[in-house]
Amino acid sequence: MPTTPHVLPRQILDWVALLERLDAGDRDGLREHFLALDPDDRRLRFGLPVSDEHIRRYVDGIDLDADVVFGVCSGTGTWLGIGHLTLGREDAELGLSVLPDARGRGLGAAIFRFALAHASRAGVRRVYMHCLTSNRAILSIARAARMEIHSASGEADAYLVVPPYAQFVRMLIDEPATEH
Numbered sequence: 001m002p003t004t005p006h007v008l009p010r011q012i013l014d015w016v017a018l019l020e021r022l023d024a025g026d027r028d029g030l031r032e033h034f035l036a037l038d039p040d041d042r043r044l045r046f047g048l049p050v051s052d053e054h055i056r057r058y059v060d061g062i063d064l065d066a067d068v069v070f071g072v073c074s075g076t077g078t079w080l081g082i083g084h085l086t087l088g089r090e091d092a093e094l095g096l097s098v099l100p101d102a103r104g105r106g107l108g109a110a111i112f113r114f115a116l117a118h119a120s121r122a123g124v125r126r127v128y129m130h131c132l133t134s135n136r137a138i139l140s141i142a143r144a145a146r147m148e149i150h151s152a153s154g155e156a157d158a159y160l161v162v163p164p165y166a167q168f169v170r171m172l173i174d175e176p177a178t179e180h
């Protein structure tokens with residue numbers, strides 16, 4: 001992992017600019033992205049070290065119109081990072097993954113921040129994620145984004161509290177201005 005956190009904000013911004021929403025034509029690429037994850041990554045992403053068959057069924061079952069599935073494509077057909085946000089009225093579920101070669105460069109943080117902003121804009125107050133409290137990378141990303149982490153009744157119920165959208169924007173305005 002990089003030891004130069006000061007370079008991450010610019011990289012996060014660049015990754016956010018590259019994010020795009022997936023449609024039905026991207027389902028094969030989506031499948032390949034998840035199949036490339038090893039058992040440990042699959043456990044972190046899905047809560048269990050799911051089989052290839054499980055992943056195929058999961059991808060076939062995603063409603064790409066109702067859900068917000070977005071990510072960054074390599075330009076040569078490989079989806080480097082994917083976020084899958086399922087929105088309910090007040091709650092949402094987020095899963096995100098970045099291929100090992102692209103990690104440690106802010107892509108996970110970019111996907112996380114985009115998803116939380118989208119959820120906030122949609123009026124969602126809580127975002128649930130698998131393995132939230134045991135996933136050090138996600139905890140680091142969430143803390144850097146100043147997100148509150150709550151654990152209702154044990155690890156499985158951990159969720160992020162999403163600020164109302166106006167507060168989200170206010171958090172940025174209240175930050176000291178960037179020096180040029």
Ligand SMILES: CC(C)(COP(=O)(O)OP(=O)(O)OC[C@H]1O[C@@H](n2cnc3c(N)ncnc32)[C@H](O)[C@@H]1OP(=O)(O)O)[C@@H](O)C(=O)NCCC(=O)NCCS
Pocket residue numbers: 001002005008041042044045046094095096097098099102103104105106107108109110129130131135136137138140141144
């Ligand atoms: C979690 C994941 C998406 C992060 O992607 P990424 O592109 O590497 O993320 P970023 O580069 O934006 O940031 C990683 C942050 O986590 C930290 N980190 C990464 N791996 C870590 C680890 N094993 N222990 C502690 N911190 C770790 C990095 O240092 C960085 O923090 P920093 O900004 O304070 O330096 C990626 O590791 C992944 O796909 N994991 C498997 C699936 C998963 O865990 N999904 C999340 C649950 S749904």
